[in-house]
Amino acid sequence: MKVLVVGNGGREHALVWKIAQSPLVKEVFIAKGNAGIEAKKVNINPSEVALLADFAQREGIDFTIVGPEAPLVEGIVDEFERRGLKIFGPSKRASLLEGSKVFAKQFMLKHGIPTANFEVFEDPDKAKRFIRDFGAPVVVKADGLASGKGAIVCKTEQSAIEAIDFLMVRKALGEAGKRVVIEEFLEGEEASYIVMVDGERYVPLPTSQDHKRLLDGDTGPNTGGMGAYSPNPFINSQKEEEIKKNIIEKTLKALATEGIHYRGFLYAGLMLTSEGPKVLEFNVRLGDPEAQPLLMRIKGDFLEKLLNFYEGKDVELELDDRFALCVVLASKGYPDSPEVGKEITGIEEAKKEGALVFSCATELKDGKLLTAGGRVLNVCAWGKDLREAKEKAYRAVSKIKFEGMHYRKDIGDRALKIL
Ligand code: AMP
Numbered sequence: 001m002k003v004l005v006v007g008n009g010g011r012e013h014a015l016v017w018k019i020a021q022s023p024l025v026k027e028v029f030i031a032k033g034n035a036g037i038e039a040k041k042v043n044i045n046p047s048e049v050a051l052l053a054d055f056a057q058r059e060g061i062d063f064t065i066v067g068p069e070a071p072l073v074e075g076i077v078d079e080f081e082r083r084g085l086k087i088f089g090p091s092k093r094a095s096l097l098e099g100s101k102v103f104a105k106q107f108m109l110k111h112g113i114p115t116a117n118f119e120v121f122e123d124p125d126k127a128k129r130f131i132r133d134f135g136a137p138v139v140v141k142a143d144g145l146a147s148g149k150g151a152i153v154c155k156t157e158q159s160a161i162e163a164i165d166f167l168m169v170r171k172a173l174g175e176a177g178k179r180v181v182i183e184e185f186l187e188g189e190e191a192s193y194i195v196m197v198d199g200e201r202y203v204p205l206p207t208s209q210d211h212k213r214l215l216d217g218d219t220g221p222n223t224g225g226m227g228a229y230s231p232n233p234f235i236n237s238q239k240e241e242e243i244k245k246n247i248i249e250k251t252l253k254a255l256a257t258e259g260i261h262y263r264g265f266l267y268a269g270l271m272l273t274s275e276g277p278k279v280l281e282f283n284v285r286l287g288d289p290e291a292q293p294l295l296m297r298i299k300g301d302f303l304e305k306l307l308n309f310y311e312g313k314d315v316e317l318e319l320d321d322r323f324a325l326c327v328v329l330a331s332k333g334y335p336d337s338p339e340v341g342k343e344i345t346g347i348e349e350a351k352k353e354g355a356l357v358f359s360c361a362t363e364l365k366d367g368k369l370l371t372a373g374g375r376v377l378n379v380c381a382w383g384k385d386l387r388e389a390k391e392k393a394y395r396a397v398s399k400i401k402f403e404g405m406h407y408r409k410d411i412g413d414r415a416l417k418i419l
Protein backbone atom coordinates (compact mmCIF):
# COMPACT_ATOMS: atom_id res chain seq x y z
CA MET A 1 0.00 0.00 0.00
CA LYS A 2 0.90 3.66 -0.34
CA VAL A 3 1.20 5.67 2.85
CA LEU A 4 1.48 9.44 3.15
CA VAL A 5 3.04 11.05 6.21
CA VAL A 6 2.26 14.75 6.63
CA GLY A 7 4.86 16.94 8.33
CA ASN A 8 8.42 18.16 8.11
CA GLY A 9 10.34 17.21 11.23
CA GLY A 10 12.01 14.57 13.37
CA ARG A 11 8.72 13.06 14.50
CA GLU A 12 7.74 12.52 10.87
CA HIS A 13 11.16 11.03 10.08
CA ALA A 14 10.65 8.56 12.93
CA LEU A 15 7.17 7.72 11.62
CA VAL A 16 8.57 7.13 8.12
CA TRP A 17 11.38 4.97 9.57
CA LYS A 18 8.89 2.81 11.48
CA ILE A 19 6.24 2.56 8.78
CA ALA A 20 8.71 1.75 6.00
CA GLN A 21 9.58 -1.44 7.92
CA SER A 22 6.05 -2.79 7.42
CA PRO A 23 5.72 -5.55 4.81
CA LEU A 24 2.37 -3.98 3.89
CA VAL A 25 4.08 -0.89 2.49
CA LYS A 26 4.99 -0.39 -1.12
CA GLU A 27 5.81 3.31 -0.94
CA VAL A 28 6.00 5.96 1.76
CA PHE A 29 5.48 9.58 0.77
CA ILE A 30 6.26 12.62 2.89
CA ALA A 31 4.77 16.11 2.56
CA LYS A 32 6.92 17.88 2.67
CA GLY A 33 9.66 16.46 4.86
CA ASN A 34 13.25 17.62 4.74
CA ALA A 35 16.49 16.56 3.08
CA GLY A 36 17.33 13.87 5.64
CA ILE A 37 14.10 11.86 5.40
CA GLU A 38 14.22 8.77 3.20
CA ALA A 39 10.78 8.80 1.56
CA LYS A 40 9.25 10.10 -1.64
CA LYS A 41 9.06 13.86 -1.28
CA VAL A 42 5.81 15.65 -2.01
CA ASN A 43 6.33 19.35 -2.50
CA ILE A 44 3.21 20.51 -0.65
CA ASN A 45 3.25 22.20 2.75
CA PRO A 46 1.49 20.37 5.61
CA SER A 47 -1.10 23.14 5.98
CA GLU A 48 -2.11 23.10 2.30
CA VAL A 49 -4.90 20.76 3.10
CA ALA A 50 -6.85 20.79 -0.17
CA LEU A 51 -3.68 20.34 -2.24
CA LEU A 52 -2.71 17.37 -0.07
CA ALA A 53 -6.11 15.79 -0.58
CA ASP A 54 -5.79 16.36 -4.36
CA PHE A 55 -2.41 14.65 -4.25
CA ALA A 56 -3.71 11.72 -2.20
CA GLN A 57 -6.53 11.18 -4.68
CA ARG A 58 -4.30 11.49 -7.72
CA GLU A 59 -1.59 9.20 -6.32
CA GLY A 60 -4.01 6.62 -4.86
CA ILE A 61 -2.74 6.99 -1.28
CA ASP A 62 -4.26 4.26 0.88
CA PHE A 63 -3.61 5.75 4.32
CA THR A 64 -2.42 9.11 5.63
CA ILE A 65 -0.89 9.85 9.03
CA VAL A 66 -0.64 13.44 10.21
CA GLY A 67 2.32 14.55 12.32
CA PRO A 68 1.89 18.20 13.35
CA GLU A 69 -1.03 20.10 14.83
CA ALA A 70 -1.38 22.89 12.26
CA PRO A 71 -3.00 20.83 9.46
CA LEU A 72 -5.26 19.10 12.00
CA VAL A 73 -6.45 22.44 13.33
CA GLU A 74 -6.91 23.54 9.67
CA GLY A 75 -9.24 20.57 9.13
CA ILE A 76 -7.12 18.16 7.06
CA VAL A 77 -9.03 15.17 8.43
CA ASP A 78 -12.43 16.65 7.57
CA GLU A 79 -11.22 17.38 4.02
CA PHE A 80 -9.75 13.89 3.47
CA GLU A 81 -12.79 12.14 4.94
CA ARG A 82 -15.15 14.25 2.83
CA ARG A 83 -13.35 12.80 -0.19
CA GLY A 84 -13.44 9.23 1.17
CA LEU A 85 -9.69 9.15 1.89
CA LYS A 86 -8.43 7.21 4.92
CA ILE A 87 -6.54 9.38 7.38
CA PHE A 88 -5.53 9.02 11.03
CA GLY A 89 -6.03 12.17 13.07
CA PRO A 90 -8.76 14.13 14.83
CA SER A 91 -11.26 16.41 13.09
CA LYS A 92 -11.01 20.18 13.10
CA ARG A 93 -13.49 20.42 15.94
CA ALA A 94 -11.71 17.80 18.07
CA SER A 95 -8.37 19.53 17.37
CA LEU A 96 -9.53 22.51 19.40
CA LEU A 97 -8.27 20.56 22.40
CA GLU A 98 -4.84 21.72 21.26
CA GLY A 99 -5.77 24.66 19.04
CA SER A 100 -7.29 26.65 21.88
CA LYS A 101 -5.99 26.50 25.45
CA VAL A 102 -9.13 28.35 26.55
CA PHE A 103 -11.32 25.66 24.98
CA ALA A 104 -9.20 22.89 26.54
CA LYS A 105 -9.21 24.43 30.02
CA GLN A 106 -12.97 25.11 29.98
CA PHE A 107 -13.56 21.58 28.70
CA MET A 108 -11.50 20.14 31.57
CA LEU A 109 -13.22 22.32 34.14
CA LYS A 110 -16.66 21.36 32.87
CA HIS A 111 -15.92 17.64 32.90
CA GLY A 112 -13.90 17.40 36.11
CA ILE A 113 -10.61 16.47 34.43
CA PRO A 114 -7.78 17.35 36.84
CA THR A 115 -5.85 20.44 35.72
CA ALA A 116 -4.31 23.60 37.21
CA ASN A 117 -6.76 26.27 38.45
CA PHE A 118 -6.98 29.07 35.93
CA GLU A 119 -8.58 32.29 34.70
CA VAL A 120 -9.05 33.51 31.12
CA PHE A 121 -8.33 37.12 30.06
CA GLU A 122 -8.93 39.20 26.95
CA ASP A 123 -7.94 42.50 28.53
CA PRO A 124 -4.28 43.01 29.50
CA ASP A 125 -5.15 45.42 32.35
CA LYS A 126 -7.47 42.92 33.95
CA ALA A 127 -4.85 40.21 33.51
CA LYS A 128 -2.24 42.35 35.26
CA ARG A 129 -4.63 43.21 38.10
CA PHE A 130 -5.26 39.50 38.59
CA ILE A 131 -1.53 38.78 38.69
CA ARG A 132 -1.01 41.48 41.34
CA ASP A 133 -3.77 39.92 43.48
CA PHE A 134 -2.80 36.32 42.90
CA GLY A 135 0.99 36.71 43.13
CA ALA A 136 3.66 34.41 41.71
CA PRO A 137 4.61 31.83 40.59
CA VAL A 138 2.07 31.59 37.78
CA VAL A 139 2.05 30.32 34.21
CA VAL A 140 0.84 32.62 31.44
CA LYS A 141 -0.32 30.84 28.28
CA ALA A 142 -1.31 32.12 24.87
CA ASP A 143 -4.68 30.72 23.80
CA GLY A 144 -3.62 29.79 20.25
CA LEU A 145 -0.91 27.67 18.65
CA ALA A 146 2.63 28.91 19.27
CA SER A 147 5.04 26.01 18.51
CA GLY A 148 5.79 25.39 22.18
CA LYS A 149 6.58 29.06 22.86
CA GLY A 150 3.19 30.11 24.17
CA ALA A 151 3.55 28.92 27.78
CA ILE A 152 5.58 31.26 29.96
CA VAL A 153 6.47 30.07 33.43
CA CYS A 154 6.77 33.15 35.66
CA LYS A 155 8.56 32.93 38.98
CA THR A 156 7.86 36.58 39.85
CA GLU A 157 4.92 38.97 39.51
CA GLN A 158 7.12 41.23 37.41
CA SER A 159 7.91 38.51 34.88
CA ALA A 160 4.21 37.60 34.68
CA ILE A 161 3.34 41.24 33.92
CA GLU A 162 6.06 41.21 31.24
CA ALA A 163 4.55 38.03 29.80
CA ILE A 164 1.21 39.83 29.48
CA ASP A 165 2.93 42.73 27.71
CA PHE A 166 4.73 40.27 25.42
CA LEU A 167 1.58 38.36 24.46
CA MET A 168 -1.24 40.89 24.68
CA VAL A 169 0.29 44.35 24.28
CA ARG A 170 3.20 43.76 21.90
CA LYS A 171 1.31 40.79 20.37
CA ALA A 172 4.64 39.03 19.86
CA LEU A 173 2.91 35.73 18.97
CA GLY A 174 0.19 37.44 16.92
CA GLU A 175 -3.41 36.25 17.19
CA ALA A 176 -2.36 33.35 19.42
CA GLY A 177 -1.94 35.78 22.33
CA LYS A 178 -5.23 37.65 21.91
CA ARG A 179 -6.63 35.70 24.83
CA VAL A 180 -4.50 34.26 27.61
CA VAL A 181 -4.91 31.67 30.31
CA ILE A 182 -3.25 32.43 33.62
CA GLU A 183 -2.90 29.35 35.75
CA GLU A 184 -1.46 28.18 39.01
CA PHE A 185 2.06 26.81 38.93
CA LEU A 186 2.13 23.07 39.53
CA GLU A 187 5.04 21.17 40.98
CA GLY A 188 6.06 17.63 40.21
CA GLU A 189 7.52 15.46 37.50
CA GLU A 190 6.30 15.90 33.95
CA ALA A 191 5.08 13.02 31.83
CA SER A 192 3.85 12.67 28.29
CA TYR A 193 1.08 10.11 28.09
CA ILE A 194 0.02 9.42 24.52
CA VAL A 195 -2.76 7.11 23.38
CA MET A 196 -4.30 6.04 20.07
CA VAL A 197 -7.98 6.88 20.25
CA ASP A 198 -11.14 5.98 18.38
CA GLY A 199 -14.17 7.25 20.28
CA GLU A 200 -13.97 5.67 23.72
CA ARG A 201 -11.58 2.92 22.59
CA TYR A 202 -7.92 3.59 23.20
CA VAL A 203 -4.50 1.93 23.21
CA PRO A 204 -1.72 3.46 25.31
CA LEU A 205 1.61 4.08 23.62
CA PRO A 206 4.84 3.81 25.61
CA THR A 207 5.28 6.48 28.30
CA SER A 208 7.87 9.23 27.89
CA GLN A 209 9.28 12.41 29.35
CA ASP A 210 10.11 15.52 27.34
CA HIS A 211 12.59 18.26 28.30
CA LYS A 212 10.84 21.49 27.37
CA ARG A 213 13.33 24.05 28.64
CA LEU A 214 16.18 25.14 26.40
CA LEU A 215 19.03 24.73 28.87
CA ASP A 216 20.46 22.19 31.30
CA GLY A 217 18.84 21.92 34.71
CA ASP A 218 15.45 22.88 33.21
CA THR A 219 16.36 26.53 32.82
CA GLY A 220 15.89 28.99 29.96
CA PRO A 221 12.78 29.49 27.82
CA ASN A 222 10.30 26.79 26.84
CA THR A 223 10.93 25.17 23.47
CA GLY A 224 9.19 22.54 21.37
CA GLY A 225 11.29 19.98 23.31
CA MET A 226 15.04 19.44 23.63
CA GLY A 227 15.09 15.71 24.26
CA ALA A 228 13.01 12.81 25.47
CA TYR A 229 13.23 9.25 26.64
CA SER A 230 10.95 6.27 27.06
CA PRO A 231 9.75 4.68 29.31
CA ASN A 232 9.11 7.34 31.93
CA PRO A 233 9.96 5.67 35.27
CA PHE A 234 7.90 8.23 37.19
CA ILE A 235 4.85 6.42 35.79
CA ASN A 236 4.70 3.13 37.69
CA SER A 237 1.81 0.78 37.04
CA GLN A 238 -0.34 2.29 39.79
CA LYS A 239 0.25 5.81 38.45
CA GLU A 240 -0.58 4.58 34.96
CA GLU A 241 -3.91 3.20 36.17
CA GLU A 242 -4.65 6.57 37.76
CA ILE A 243 -3.82 8.38 34.52
CA LYS A 244 -6.02 6.05 32.49
CA LYS A 245 -8.98 6.30 34.85
CA ASN A 246 -8.86 9.95 35.93
CA ILE A 247 -7.56 11.54 32.76
CA ILE A 248 -7.78 9.49 29.58
CA GLU A 249 -11.09 7.72 30.15
CA LYS A 250 -12.70 10.85 31.59
CA THR A 251 -11.53 12.86 28.59
CA LEU A 252 -12.82 10.33 26.07
CA LYS A 253 -16.17 10.17 27.84
CA ALA A 254 -16.33 13.96 27.95
CA LEU A 255 -15.61 14.18 24.22
CA ALA A 256 -18.41 11.71 23.55
CA THR A 257 -20.77 13.71 25.79
CA GLU A 258 -19.93 16.82 23.75
CA GLY A 259 -20.74 14.90 20.56
CA ILE A 260 -17.13 15.02 19.38
CA HIS A 261 -15.87 11.84 17.75
CA TYR A 262 -12.12 11.72 18.32
CA ARG A 263 -9.93 9.48 16.21
CA GLY A 264 -6.17 9.93 16.24
CA PHE A 265 -3.33 10.24 18.67
CA LEU A 266 -4.13 12.10 21.88
CA TYR A 267 -1.29 13.44 23.98
CA ALA A 268 -1.86 14.36 27.60
CA GLY A 269 0.99 16.52 28.89
CA LEU A 270 0.88 15.81 32.63
CA MET A 271 2.30 17.06 35.86
CA LEU A 272 2.49 14.26 38.41
CA THR A 273 1.62 16.32 41.49
CA SER A 274 1.24 15.26 45.12
CA GLU A 275 -2.54 15.47 44.51
CA GLY A 276 -2.29 13.11 41.54
CA PRO A 277 -1.69 13.60 37.81
CA LYS A 278 -2.98 16.88 36.35
CA VAL A 279 -3.20 17.94 32.72
CA LEU A 280 -0.86 20.76 31.63
CA GLU A 281 -2.02 20.55 28.05
CA PHE A 282 -3.58 18.33 25.45
CA ASN A 283 -1.99 17.82 22.07
CA VAL A 284 -3.92 16.18 19.27
CA ARG A 285 -0.92 14.33 17.84
CA LEU A 286 2.27 12.54 18.77
CA GLY A 287 4.84 14.62 20.64
CA ASP A 288 8.02 15.78 19.01
CA PRO A 289 10.58 14.61 20.20
CA GLU A 290 8.63 12.05 22.31
CA ALA A 291 7.53 10.13 19.20
CA GLN A 292 11.12 9.26 18.38
CA PRO A 293 11.99 7.19 21.51
CA LEU A 294 8.41 5.98 21.79
CA LEU A 295 8.29 4.52 18.27
CA MET A 296 11.72 2.95 18.88
CA ARG A 297 10.15 0.90 21.66
CA ILE A 298 7.21 -0.50 19.68
CA LYS A 299 8.04 -3.97 18.38
CA GLY A 300 6.87 -5.36 15.08
CA ASP A 301 4.61 -3.87 12.45
CA PHE A 302 3.24 -0.60 13.84
CA LEU A 303 1.44 0.27 10.62
CA GLU A 304 -0.48 -3.00 10.72
CA LYS A 305 -1.48 -2.30 14.33
CA LEU A 306 -2.54 1.21 13.48
CA LEU A 307 -4.60 0.05 10.49
CA ASN A 308 -6.30 -2.62 12.54
CA PHE A 309 -7.09 -0.09 15.24
CA TYR A 310 -8.42 2.31 12.60
CA GLU A 311 -10.66 -0.46 11.24
CA GLY A 312 -12.15 -0.99 14.71
CA LYS A 313 -10.24 -4.11 15.76
CA ASP A 314 -8.65 -4.56 19.18
CA VAL A 315 -4.89 -4.31 19.13
CA GLU A 316 -2.17 -4.76 21.68
CA LEU A 317 1.30 -3.33 21.27
CA GLU A 318 4.35 -5.39 22.07
CA LEU A 319 7.07 -3.26 23.64
CA ASP A 320 10.83 -3.43 23.64
CA ASP A 321 12.08 -3.66 27.25
CA ARG A 322 15.01 -1.42 26.51
CA PHE A 323 15.09 2.31 27.15
CA ALA A 324 15.30 4.72 24.22
CA LEU A 325 16.65 8.24 24.53
CA CYS A 326 16.67 11.15 22.10
CA VAL A 327 18.85 14.27 22.13
CA VAL A 328 17.83 17.28 20.04
CA LEU A 329 20.64 19.16 18.29
CA ALA A 330 19.57 22.76 17.84
CA SER A 331 20.85 25.80 15.95
CA LYS A 332 22.29 28.89 17.55
CA GLY A 333 19.43 31.26 18.30
CA TYR A 334 16.74 28.60 18.77
CA PRO A 335 13.90 29.06 19.79
CA ASP A 336 13.69 32.78 18.90
CA SER A 337 15.63 33.25 15.67
CA PRO A 338 17.67 30.22 14.67
CA GLU A 339 20.61 30.56 12.31
CA VAL A 340 20.36 28.37 9.21
CA GLY A 341 22.53 27.30 6.30
CA LYS A 342 25.38 25.75 8.34
CA GLU A 343 27.02 22.61 7.00
CA ILE A 344 26.41 19.42 8.99
CA THR A 345 29.04 16.68 9.25
CA GLY A 346 29.41 13.39 11.10
CA ILE A 347 25.97 11.80 10.70
CA GLU A 348 27.39 8.56 9.27
CA GLU A 349 29.93 8.34 12.13
CA ALA A 350 27.12 8.87 14.63
CA LYS A 351 25.15 6.03 13.05
CA LYS A 352 28.20 3.75 13.37
CA GLU A 353 27.84 4.19 17.15
CA GLY A 354 24.50 2.37 16.84
CA ALA A 355 22.41 5.53 17.00
CA LEU A 356 19.46 6.50 14.86
CA VAL A 357 19.70 10.02 13.51
CA PHE A 358 16.39 11.61 12.59
CA SER A 359 16.39 14.77 10.57
CA CYS A 360 14.20 17.69 11.70
CA ALA A 361 15.32 20.64 9.59
CA THR A 362 17.94 20.06 6.93
CA GLU A 363 18.38 20.87 3.26
CA LEU A 364 20.73 19.76 0.51
CA LYS A 365 22.60 22.45 -1.39
CA ASP A 366 25.42 21.76 -3.84
CA GLY A 367 25.78 18.26 -2.41
CA LYS A 368 26.14 19.53 1.17
CA LEU A 369 23.73 18.90 4.01
CA LEU A 370 22.84 22.21 5.67
CA THR A 371 20.84 23.24 8.74
CA ALA A 372 17.43 24.65 7.84
CA GLY A 373 15.69 25.47 11.13
CA GLY A 374 15.84 25.54 14.92
CA ARG A 375 15.74 21.88 15.84
CA VAL A 376 18.06 20.26 13.30
CA LEU A 377 18.68 16.61 14.21
CA ASN A 378 17.56 14.03 16.75
CA VAL A 379 20.20 11.58 17.89
CA CYS A 380 18.53 8.55 19.45
CA ALA A 381 19.81 5.32 20.99
CA TRP A 382 18.60 2.24 22.80
CA GLY A 383 20.15 0.92 26.01
CA LYS A 384 19.47 -1.95 28.40
CA ASP A 385 18.88 0.80 30.94
CA LEU A 386 18.52 4.58 30.78
CA ARG A 387 22.17 5.17 31.62
CA GLU A 388 23.34 3.07 28.69
CA ALA A 389 20.86 4.70 26.30
CA LYS A 390 22.10 8.10 27.42
CA GLU A 391 25.77 7.18 27.02
CA LYS A 392 25.22 5.75 23.56
CA ALA A 393 23.20 8.72 22.39
CA TYR A 394 25.76 11.26 23.62
CA ARG A 395 28.67 9.28 22.18
CA ALA A 396 26.94 9.54 18.81
CA VAL A 397 26.17 13.23 19.37
CA SER A 398 29.90 13.88 19.81
CA LYS A 399 30.50 12.85 16.17
CA ILE A 400 28.16 15.46 14.71
CA LYS A 401 29.16 19.05 14.09
CA PHE A 402 27.70 22.24 12.68
CA GLU A 403 28.48 25.84 13.51
CA GLY A 404 26.51 27.09 16.52
CA MET A 405 25.19 23.58 17.38
CA HIS A 406 23.91 23.29 20.91
CA TYR A 407 22.08 20.67 22.90
CA ARG A 408 21.21 19.76 26.46
CA LYS A 409 23.73 17.54 28.22
CA ASP A 410 21.29 16.30 30.87
CA ILE A 411 18.59 14.42 28.96
CA GLY A 412 17.41 11.60 31.23
CA ASP A 413 19.06 12.90 34.42
CA ARG A 414 15.85 13.54 36.35
CA ALA A 415 14.89 9.89 35.93
CA LEU A 416 18.40 8.61 36.59
CA LYS A 417 18.09 10.08 40.09
CA ILE A 418 15.33 7.63 40.97
CA LEU A 419 16.54 4.58 39.04
P1 AMP B 1 2.12 23.64 27.82
O1 AMP B 1 2.38 24.17 26.44
O2 AMP B 1 0.87 24.11 28.42
O3 AMP B 1 2.32 22.16 27.95
O4 AMP B 1 3.33 24.20 28.69
C1 AMP B 1 4.67 23.98 28.30
C2 AMP B 1 5.50 23.65 29.51
O5 AMP B 1 5.40 24.70 30.49
C3 AMP B 1 5.09 22.39 30.25
O6 AMP B 1 5.62 21.25 29.68
C4 AMP B 1 5.66 22.67 31.63
O7 AMP B 1 7.05 22.45 31.66
C5 AMP B 1 5.41 24.15 31.79
N1 AMP B 1 4.11 24.38 32.41
C6 AMP B 1 2.94 24.59 31.79
N2 AMP B 1 1.94 24.77 32.66
C7 AMP B 1 2.47 24.66 33.87
C8 AMP B 1 1.94 24.75 35.20
N3 AMP B 1 0.66 25.02 35.43
N4 AMP B 1 2.79 24.59 36.23
C9 AMP B 1 4.10 24.35 36.02
N5 AMP B 1 4.66 24.26 34.79
C10 AMP B 1 3.86 24.42 33.73
Ligand code: GLY
Binds near residue numbers: 148283286287
Ligand atom coordinates in the same frame (compact mmCIF):
# COMPACT_ATOMS: atom_id res chain seq x y z
N1 GLY C 1 7.38 17.87 22.80
C1 GLY C 1 6.16 18.49 23.11
C2 GLY C 1 5.23 18.57 22.01
O1 GLY C 1 5.33 17.88 21.02
O2 GLY C 1 4.30 19.35 22.10
